[in-house]
Amino acid sequence: MAKSKLEQSLADGAHKLLTGLVGAWTGTTKTWFEKDVLADESPMTAEISTLYDGRFISYDYQGSLEGKAFEGKMIIGFDIPYQRFSASWIDTFHMGTQIMLSSGDSGLIGHDGFAILGSYGSPEYGAPWGWRTELKIVNADEIIFTAYNISPEGEDAKATETVYSRK
Template sequence: MAKSKFEQSLEDGAHYRITKIVGNWKGTTKTWFEKDVLVDEVLTEAEITSILDGRFISYDYQSSLEGKPLIGKMIIGFDIPYQKFTFSWIDSFHMGTQIMQASGAATEKGFSILGSYGNPEYGDQLFGWRTELEIINGDEIVFTAYNIMPGDEETKAIETILTRN
């Protein structure tokens, strides 16, 4: 009997790649609010778990920003019909009470996905937020996020380098 597309993806495709990073992680997060001005560098702990038999992973992390506790969660998956990575992201600082949805392409070592966020206080135009995952090897991953102001170039906002516990 032929394998389903999902079974094949779990065996050697996108789902295989993301489930390989399931585990406990520790590292550092750097944050910038404006180009080339580092605001904070802190310790980060994360747990990545498999959800729904490998269809998704949950990236749960805790850290701080300027001395205040910060927690967050991403549900990450690969959309087989549309051949793209997707995530939903919430956290206690950047997103407030919003949920960001993002999607984008696979890269050689992970993915690069684009979402948007806004607030009526900032006007009608949405800001962009591009997130990259780079799987360096089985014991090191890097999440990098870039803020994109309306009509402006993207600038690095967050870089989290994690090693497996």
């Protein structure tokens, strides 16, 4: 019997890449508020689990920024019909009461990660800013989440970088 598209993706596609991230992770997060000016470096922990038979993963993390605790959650999936990664992101620091939706039409970056693009802002601050999140899978036991702020004029600057090792 032929495999469904999801079964095939879980066996050797994007969903296999995502479910390979499942587990407990520990690492260090660097944060920049100004281009090339490191503002903070703090420990971070994360738990990645599957949702709905491997259709999605939940990336739940806890850390601190300038001594103040925060936590966040990102639900990440791969949209088979449109061949793109997508995510929803909330946290207790960056997002306030907003939910950022991101997607990446470019698909896999090789077979070692992905990049997704969202935006954030507030009417009181003018045009929204972009936010690009990249996941780089170094190997089965090391991953790097990097995020970039993108100004309304299109200039990008590294905002956060978390290097994780599997616990």
